[in-house]
Amino acid sequence: MKAVGVTEFGGPDALEVLDLPERDAGPGQVRIRVHAAAVNPTDTLIRSGGRQLTGGPPYVPGMDAAGVVDQVGPGVGDRLAVGQRVVALVVPSGAHGAYAERIVVPAASVVPAPAGADFPAAATLLMNAMTARLALDSLALFPGDVVAVTGAAGAFGGYVVQLAKADGLHVIADAKPDDEELVRGLGADEVVRRGDDVATRIRELVPDGVAGLADGALLHERVVPAVADGGAIATVRGWDGPAERGIRVRPVWVREAATDTAALDGLARQAESGVLSLRVARVVPAERAAEAHRLLEAGGVRGRLVLDFG
Structure with a gap:
């Protein structure tokens, strides 16, 4: 499974494409095939070692993901289903961040994507x-x-x-x-x-x-x-x-609200109705994540840079 992260902390060029094993969804979890992951300032802190994480290395940044549910763990119920378009607020831990083709997260952190929004736009919502x-x-x-x-x-x-x-x-x-x-x-x-x-x-x-x-x-x-x-x-x-x-x-x-499903869903519905704007600055292929981090750290970006995982 393709992911983007660091094995040693550093500048944008420390980011590399990693081949990580896939995980299965456990009780109360879902697995998402990620199509887009937003790039946030917190991600640059994770990459540089400015934000302490459990687990790792490698360290995979990313707190915002948009994609499709591809596995539902026991006990999730029928709120989420395989094939559903969703967004997730991810709390990174070691190799488990949003910069990956597949992520396993608590079902409580996942809500239906705003109707009418493509994956890059949807990925810009939840964390901010x-x-x-x-x-x-x-x-x-x-x-x-x-x-x-x-x-x-x-x-x-x-x-x-x-x-x-x-x-x-x-x-x-x-x-x-x-x-x-x-x-x-x-x-x-x-x-x-x-x-x-x-x-x-x-x-x-x-x-x-x-x-x-x-x-x-x-x-x-x-x-x-x-x-x-x-x-x-x-x-x-x-x-x-x-x-x-x-x-x-x-x-x-x-992170204290990462499993507040009602609040996350409320924000997604506000985006759906136009109360909240989904602002994409640029979409770049995931393997060019270093470029996205350089652009973000240079300042002046309006909206969010987004990594495309295909």
Whole structure:
């Protein structure tokens, strides 16, 4: 079975095509013939050794897969069937990541793919959309509240904007000039120029500070001044403060929701109905994964790069 991973941590060129044994689906599991796997920033951390994994080597990255169920293990029931088009949120462990022709995952992490979406588009959804959902939930805001989003043109930030609008929130988002039209198209009510001093520009719009902020740009302490006393910040790389003025900092870990089937399916249905946009930047053959990692690390990618497994 073809997979892409590393036997030694390193730069993009450390990625290589591997020949790994196939696994059978066990109790409560399904096996998926993967046709597309999205490339996420977490994948580059796995490749470089920046994210500790159990098992391995080899280490196979990948948290987003789209494909077809080709084996159903005992106890799964009739929710999933062989031949069904699905998407999966994968928690990598050693050689078991999404960059492979076949993966075995908990059935709870698998939901029907959005109708009408091809495999590359479907593969861009779950990891970033679920992270965005968790971020908003951690802020505990109410309809009409103001939320700020940094990194709004990225995959995570874009989903925060769209989900926040669906939740009835007022959204202030950041963007560089070339991305302003994109971010407004995602639903942002107001757009401010991105940068390390974005908190100042947010405060100009909301002098008392915003109720919550989702920090996709990893600005950490630099966005604290944008938040109202007693407000909250959701972070995505583990930063947990401290923050003054009673501001709560909520690190978000998507792996904690990898088996929340209802939430995963809800996101897939929102993509199906057009609430969430499936943005593909480029599709590349799986054997050229190093190229995709170089492009991602160079910055400026809008949407997701996707590996094609045929």
